Amino acid sequence: MTAPGAGASGEDALIARYFRPLATDAGAFGLVDDAAILKASGDDLVVKTDAIVEGVHFLPDDPPDTIARKALRVNLSDLASKGATPCGFLLTLALRKADDAWLAPFARGLGEDAAHYGCPLLGGDTVSTPGPLMISIAAFGRVPSGSMVHRFGAQPGDRVVVTGTIGDASLGLDILKGGAAAAALADNPAARDLLVGRYRVPQPRNALAQAIRDHASASMDVSDGLAGDLAKLCAASGLSAVIDAPGIPLSAPAASLLARGIVGIGTLVSAGDDYEILCAIPENRFEAFAQAARAAGVAVTPIGTVIAGKAAPRFLDAQGSEVPLPRLSYSHF
């Protein structure tokens, strides 16, 4: 992704018009070089890539600005869960055609988020494809050397904590597809909008990064379903967990759909696209963590406890019976 000089092509012009304004970091060289620089510092660099594909991670008629925001935010969410502060990203954009009506709002949404999260565009590649749109982002963050928070490292007795609310995005997708949630909320556009917004525009918890770094023994983001992602965190730590299912934080619309029997808790904890943080906090750290989270403006909820054992985490209902799970998490294959 380089901006045009003599011999400028359509591709170059596209990049200059839409993406050069996003390359605000000195290390991006205004996209007139072949690569960018992240300057030497005493920090470790945390690197992550996640891609989103039309028809898989977003719908063809989703607004372009929300597609851009989702592409960046799914990566920012990973950085947040590792305790890292974003410092830039590379963009790969596979397009069927260069369509100004799509590119203008896409670049605007991407630029607004890049500015808001302090994560400037460093470079990229724009390619043509006859297939679905695809946006792949590689995002970079910094942590003080040796302080990245891992998926492993939880200890028995640690509290299991999640940010925000769980399951909303899957209900938003169900609404966009005209599923049961759409019918059940036919007379409640505000609830529909909230859930659809949660599907289209994740809310990465980057404000919580330092609190995670200061207090969490293990952390990851919830992107493929709480149950499956918790199973991964536990397996990485060689442990298990027990979760109080009624204590899982739900939005008002999700709680209402659950109470009406439109959706089960097992479905909500197995669905993807939450982009919340799941972490283990030692008991004696929990108050300090909760206080830091309040200061950061991020809701955190303890939902259970890490325990010894190798079994998959159990989700218990109000009667202490195990909640059956339809599937643990989303898999592409």
Added chain:
Amino acid sequence: MTAPGAGASGEDALIARYFRPLATDAGAFGLVDDAAILKASGDDLVVKTDAIVEGVHFLPDDPPDTIARKALRVNLSDLASKGATPCGFLLTLALRKADDAWLAPFARGLGEDAAHYGCPLLGGDTVSTPGPLMISIAAFGRVPSGSMVHRFGAQPGDRVVVTGTIGDASLGLDILKGGAAAAALADNPAARDLLVGRYRVPQPRNALAQAIRDHASASMDVSDGLAGDLAKLCAASGLSAVIDAPGIPLSAPAASLLARGIVGIGTLVSAGDDYEILCAIPENRFEAFAQAARAAGVAVTPIGTVIAGKAAPRFLDAQGSEVPLPRLSYSHF
């Protein structure tokens, strides 16, 4: 891209089988974490992303191991041209299905190249797509702080130098498509193989990175055609250039096809996929640069001179007449 624990999915198993063995760097955490680390060092980090798409950058029936090598090497080539030493990469792999017969050689080729070039897999994302295969790689290299070689910085009087040979890859693609070069080389399978190999498996000039850093005033890799890429280098430096077209290094098969009139020099210098380095070397540095290149085992050829002016570089034939160029370079849009 994370390897499986409890709740392992098909995607996780695929990653563990094929890609975990490539994650040889400690900072990749065996792909059991959500992100990787590039450790703090005194070096600047050079970051670059390039994607290749089935039907655009490679053909559907290209061998999977060559597709993998090309995906990595197009990025290694950029790092080399910036004077950077590779240190790792992130992989985004968009697949229609998880096909062992394709994935096994793909991962083998990728792993061999990662080992050969000292550029281990740090992480990635595997997604399903109904469309063409796409491989996007973000590659990282290190340079001593402040020493990345830019596309800009050339000075009037600098020699214009290219590595290797120009135009082979476009002839290789023409052969694979059954074009004029295929017919002209019908009785010369060795020449056909050489040209096809140049299309499928670029030869990035990473061995030359330090010589570039030590001696080049400006540098980039030739990926979209020599003429257009030289125009970009000149424009970035606010200069022009004059090129001795008969001095452009050609492989024996390309030279033969040129002599027979099967292809013109204008086409060879406007075609993509060379992945050679194009750089400007101050006259008083040229001997030292050439010696370092010999020591590195990389052929370098002076083809012209940087001059003042803003016009597009001119390519002159043996009579001093300007060679007409059909187009400057490849553009996706």
